[in-house]
Amino acid sequence: MCGIIGYMGPKSVVPILIEGLKKLEYRGYDSAGIAVVDKGHIQTRRVKGKIHSLEESLQKSPLNGSYGIGHTRWATHGRPSEENAHPHRDCTGQLVVVHNGIIENYLALKQALKKEGHTFRTETDTEVIAHLIEKKFRGSLEEAVRAAAAELEGAFAVAVLSVEDPDTIVAAKVGPPLVVGLGDNETLVSSDVNPILAYTQNAAFLEDGEMAVIKPEGVKFFDFSGKPVTKKIEHLTWNPLLIEKRGFKHFMLKEIFEQPEVVRDTLLGRISLDSGKVRLDEIGLSAPLLKHVRKALVIACGTSYHAGLVGKYFLESLAHVPVEVEYASEFRYRDFVIDKDTLVIVISQSGETADTLAALRACKERCAAVLAITNAVSSSIARESHGVLYTHAGPEIGVAATKTFTAQLTALLLLALNLGQIKGNIDQETSYALIEEMQRIPHKMEKVLARAKAIEDLASRFVSFSHFLYMGRWVNFPVALEGALKLKEISYVHAEGYPAGEMKHGPIALIDEKMPTLAIVPKDKVYDKLLSNISEIKARAGYVLAVAFEDDAQIPQHVDVVIPIPSAHPLLTPFLTVVPLQLFAYFIAAKRGADVDQPRNLAKSVTVE
Numbered sequence: 001m002c003g004i005i006g007y008m009g010p011k012s013v014v015p016i017l018i019e020g021l022k023k024l025e026y027r028g029y030d031s032a033g034i035a036v037v038d039k040g041h042i043q044t045r046r047v048k049g050k051i052h053s054l055e056e057s058l059q060k061s062p063l064n065g066s067y068g069i070g071h072t073r074w075a076t077h078g079r080p081s082e083e084n085a086h087p088h089r090d091c092t093g094q095l096v097v098v099h100n101g102i103i104e105n106y107l108a109l110k111q112a113l114k115k116e117g118h119t120f121r122t123e124t125d126t127e128v129i130a131h132l133i134e135k136k137f138r139g140s141l142e143e144a145v146r147a148a149a150a151e152l153e154g155a156f157a158v159a160v161l162s163v164e165d166p167d168t169i170v171a172a173k174v175g176p177p178l179v180v181g182l183g184d185n186e187t188l189v190s191s192d193v194n195p196i197l198a199y200t201q202n203a204a205f206l207e208d209g210e211m212a213v214i215k216p217e218g219v220k221f222f223d224f225s226g227k228p229v230t231k232k233i234e235h236l237t238w239n240p241l242l243i244e245k246r247g248f249k250h251f252m253l254k255e256i257f258e259q260p261e262v263v264r265d266t267l268l269g270r271i272s273l274d275s276g277k278v279r280l281d282e283i284g285l286s287a288p289l290l291k292h293v294r295k296a297l298v299i300a301c302g303t304s305y306h307a308g309l310v311g312k313y314f315l316e317s318l319a320h321v322p323v324e325v326e327y328a329s330e331f332r333y334r335d336f337v338i339d340k341d342t343l344v345i346v347i348s349q350s351g352e353t354a355d356t357l358a359a360l361r362a363c364k365e366r367c368a369a370v371l372a373i374t375n376a377v378s379s380s381i382a383r384e385s386h387g388v389l390y391t392h393a394g395p396e397i398g399v400a401a402t403k404t405f406t407a408q409l410t411a412l413l414l415l416a417l418n419l420g421q422i423k424g425n426i427d428q429e430t431s432y433a434l435i436e437e438m439q440r441i442p443h444k445m446e447k448v449l450a451r452a453k454a455i456e457d458l459a460s461r462f463v464s465f466s467h468f469l470y471m472g473r474w475v476n477f478p479v480a481l482e483g484a485l486k487l488k489e490i491s492y493v494h495a496e497g498y499p500a501g502e503m504k505h506g507p508i509a510l511i512d513e514k515m516p517t518l519a520i521v522p523k524d525k526v527y528d529k530l531l532s533n534i535s536e537i538k539a540r541a542g543y544v545l546a547v548a549f550e551d552d553a554q555i556p557q558h559v560d561v562v563i564p565i566p567s568a569h570p571l572l573t574p575f576l577t578v579v580p581l582q583l584f585a586y587f588i589a590a591k592r593g594a595d596v597d598q599p600r601n602l603a604k605s606v607t608v609e
């Protein structure tokens, strides 16, 4: 949901802003712009389209400057156009703003500012920020931003500069993330750490109601009342190389292939093969608290929600606690009832999803203990939760979540085992068996990945199909949902995920020779049931592709195509079954010429409601 960047330092600012925006492009990509200050003059360049269009424009007609700000947009107010692209200006053009978020009272502010004589040029909510700061400006940009912030309602992360207060960038936030990178003689401000990593590994994350005043001599932090704030400097551990494609055509494909490593990294140091124990002391929730958990409530969106659904099976089987899984966007508006023995588990790879964050806050207000499962260190969700279980997936750039999904599954399995052990609900033999099997999962994932070419060939045969049905049961029902979501979001092909037992209650009416079914059929307790469901589809001229164990001699007689995976413990099969579905979606999308890493209408980090 929009990416913002700012740079103050001795290096040439334009290439730094452009490189930074490329790394933030996954957050939004309908228009982009930069503003730089050169010898007391602001120069702005904005384009409709992606960063490469901005780059082309700058190649044709370069800008120079000593410091500046930039933005990549995901439109909320006002269609994607050059005029609506950020940075936005005040009446004088001497002050510019980049913004991520939504100003909820912008119409009222706009009307009032217009009455006072301000001239608006765009349809955006952001433009009111520029005019409001202009109105408040008395020589200090810091004070003007502070005064304006007091009148803004909604969510905003902003970076502002004005030639009337030279050599200054002011950043402030309520809601969306902002991180300040503290390099040698240079400071960056950004929506996430990715653009910063090339320059420094030292960073400070702004909290809501805080601002950073960036000058050539360094940065100072304040709260909105003007009180100086001492920020903790975090050491970023992500390797900048993780945000390169490294020979893969798309980030998504690279990230699919990174999954074995990601699962290993997320397990690392958390399991003991000697004792069969899972150790999660790091999460910050005490063993007595966990021992008294009588129910878990999982809240998430999108792919993280699907991971939560798989987690329900893990937690119920291994910890024997009842689990509810909720869409954050629905949950936050419910009159929900929660008791003190409920553990709320919020799952979010980005740690910034607005609905998940709002649901988390609502649960905290009702005194529930909240554990976050996230991939983003010091993200809003990580900071606001009582405990955090980090996934170690590294940065995920493809808008479609892949490696963060399997990392979330790993974290959920660890949590289920840990909770089961603390509560005494799981015997040692089961713990050992699962931990041992979990150790083997990354290698088995590698075996699935080694068959990518066969999945690519299979995808070639289905490129022109317009509808797909995905079905699974038990722990693979959520994988069916996830497989369908992957196909929908990157290839724009209609796909539905269903629990196979529900087919005969309606969806089977869709089946004909034009609607292939991807069935997830590992050998587990519902295997025979699934074979019956498959027969029902075959009896109606349906074409069935089955993800099944490679040593399953029976399945080829029941389906048209088998996509083999190594056999595994039934509960752990989602780690393997999801991989061919990710690859299938990827190859269909790539062959259809879709923009795989940046699908239309989407953004990686959904920081607006």
Ligand code: M6R
Residues within 6 Å of the ligand: 301, 302, 303, 304, 305, 347, 348, 349, 350, 351, 352, 353, 356, 399, 400, 401, 402, 489, 602, 604, 605, 606
């Ligand atoms: O960052 P989060 O995990 O909270 O994001 C949740 C969803 O926005 C995300 O999973 C989305 O559905 C992806 N496009 C799925 O590929």
